[in-house]
Amino acid sequence: MKNILTYAALLIFAAGMLLCMTGLEFGNPAYTDMDDYMVENGQVLTGGNNIVTDIVFDFRGFDTLGEATVLFTAVLGIGLIFRRLREDEEYGYE
Amino acid sequence: MDMSRIVRTTANVLLPFILIYGFYIVMHGHLTPGGGFQGGAVIATGIVLLFAAYSYTDLKEKVTLGALKNSETLGLLLFIFTALLALTAGFAFFGNWLVNGGAIFGDMVAFGPNPGDLNTGGVIPIMNLAVGIEVLGAMGVIILSMLSGIQEDA
Amino acid sequence: MFYNLPFIVAGLIIMVGIVTMVFKRNLVKMIMGLSLVEAGVNLLLVAIGYRAGGIAPIFTNAPDAQMVMPTVQAMTLTNIVIGIATTAMLLSFVMIIYRKYGTADAGKMRKLRG
Numbered sequence: 001m002k003n004i005l006t007y008a009a010l011l012i013f014a015a016g017m018l019l020c021m022t023g024l025e026f027g028n029p030a031y032t033d034m035d036d037y038m039v040e041n042g043q044v045l046t047g048g049n050n051i052v053t054d055i056v057f058d059f060r061g062f063d064t065l066g067e068a069t070v071l072f073t074a075v076l077g078i079g080l081i082f083r084r085l086r087e088d089e090e091y092g093y094e
Numbered sequence: 095m096d097m098s099r100i101v102r103t104t105a106n107v108l109l110p111f112i113l114i115y116g117f118y119i120v121m122h123g124h125l126t127p128g129g130g131f132q133g134g135a136v137i138a139t140g141i142v143l144l145f146a147a148y149s150y151t152d153l154k155e156k157v158t159l160g161a162l163k164n165s166e167t168l169g170l171l172l173f174i175f176t177a178l179l180a181l182t183a184g185f186a187f188f189g190n191w192l193v194n195g196g197a198i199f200g201d202m203v204a205f206g207p208n209p210g211d212l213n214t215g216g217v218i219p220i221m222n223l224a225v226g227i228e229v230l231g232a233m234g235v236i237i238l239s240m241l242s243g244i245q246e247d248a
Numbered sequence: 249m250f251y252n253l254p255f256i257v258a259g260l261i262i263m264v265g266i267v268t269m270v271f272k273r274n275l276v277k278m279i280m281g282l283s284l285v286e287a288g289v290n291l292l293l294v295a296i297g298y299r300a301g302g303i304a305p306i307f308t309n310a311p312d313a314q315m316v317m318p319t320v321q322a323m324t325l326t327n328i329v330i331g332i333a334t335t336a337m338l339l340s341f342v343m344i345i346y347r348k349y350g351t352a353d354a355g356k357m358r359k360l361r362g
Contacts, residue, residue: 006270014263021259026252027300035297035317043203043307047193047214048124051305051315055322056129057221061177061188064221067326068228072170074333075232079163081340082239125308131329207310229329236336243343 097147105147112140120226121219125210130222134229141230142237150241159238166231172224176217192216254295261288275342275352279335286331293324 038059039051046054056064096102120133145153183191193216194202201213265284272278297317303310305318346352 010263010267010270013266017259017263018256021255022252024252024255024296026254026295027298029297029299029317032317035319038318039305039315040205043205045193046190046218047199047201047203047216048218049203049208049210049214049307050124050126050129051307051318052127052321052325053123053129053218053222055318056325057218058190058216060322061221063322063326064225065173065177065188067329068170068173068225070330071228071232071333072166074337075166075235077337078236078239078340081344082243084242127304127306129325131325207307207312210308240340240343243340245347 096149096152102147105143109140109144112143113137116140116226120222122210122212123222124215124218125212130225131229133222134226135233137226137230138233138237141234145237145241154242157234157238159235162231162234162238164231166228166235169224169226169228169231173221173228176220176224180217190216190218254298255292258288258292258295261285261291273354275345275354276339278354279338279342282338283331283335286327290324290327290331293320293327296320 038055042051042054042059043049046058048054048058116133116136116139118133119128119136120130123129123133141157144157177188180189180191181187183189185191192198192200194200195216199213199215199217199219201211203211203214262285265281265288268281268284269278272281297320299314299316301313302316303313305315305321342352345357349357351357
């Protein structure tokens with residue numbers, strides 16, 4: 001019983017996703033106003049030749065701050081998992 | 095448990111070239127494909143090559159965990175500090191306060207294809223350097239922590 | 249149907265990843281399924297911004313053609329770094345779980361051990 005429900009849910013999800021994929025059009029994006037503005041004025045406003053780096057660090061720099069924080073938090077968690085005890089502590093993993 | 099002499103010699107010869115190549119990718123992030131994250135990953139690959147050629151117990155005292163943790167924190171602090179300095183120069187938070195100014199990275203760029211000039215870009219090369227240092231520290235801490243958690247007796 | 253093949257392939261990779269996460273019992277294989285889902289999403293993001301006959305959005309020694317859309321490539325860069333952080337943390341958890349329970353099978357981890 002539980003297996004049939006799992007198969008049915010996965011099949012509905014797969015059908016919905018493939019229906020959406022065939023509705024798009026490859027090679028002809030729909031709305032390009034913001035990207036046209038960034039390609040036209042990115043060199044003069046920012047000073048860099050690479051438009052992707054301009055977007056990552058200047059037009060959308062706040063998202064890069066969030067991503068650096070996510071990376072820092074993940075490394076904090078990993079360093080906490082593999083912590084070795086010093087000599088004056090008594091509780092640990094065992 | 096060491097590797098053979100061929101592997102150790104090859105790692106010794108290849109390490110400076112990998113570090114220079116990674117630093118080139120980081121510093122030319124505003125002219126060619128690349129940037130902070132990609133260059134930091136390449137530099138971390140050089141350090142992991144050193145750990146693969148020599149055993150972990152030999153290199154534990156030389157490339158310490160504390161040095162990599164300090165470098166990661168230094169990278170994130172440099173990033174935030176560069177963004178906060180824009181508030182004192184009249185821009186908003188995260189503004190580009192060095193562009194078209196004539197100071198460190200402040201040459202002007204016209205529109206259209208051109209051979210790139212390293213002196214342009216404003217505050218972007220400084221942010222690339224900060225993120226490169228942070229990603230190098232993060233990858234090093236991840237690899238070293240996982241290597242130290244392996245139990246040899248089971 | 250063959251004119252938008254990259255979107256269909258990205259959808260198939262996402263479906264293979266989800267089926268792997270649901271039907272496998274080993275913990276490391278579940279993490280591989282999550283990594284497959286993230287790879288499929290990255291491919292979908294980059295394929296959305298393609299313009300037929302376009303070049304890369306870089307002005308250094310660029311030939312004379314139209315440029316593809318650069319915003320989705322910035323999103324993909326962020327997504328790759330977040331995928332690395334998540335997968336590293338999950339694998340560390342699996343290492344500690346194996347040390348406590350002696351097995352990596354998800355059906356046998358039901359008892360709370362003190």
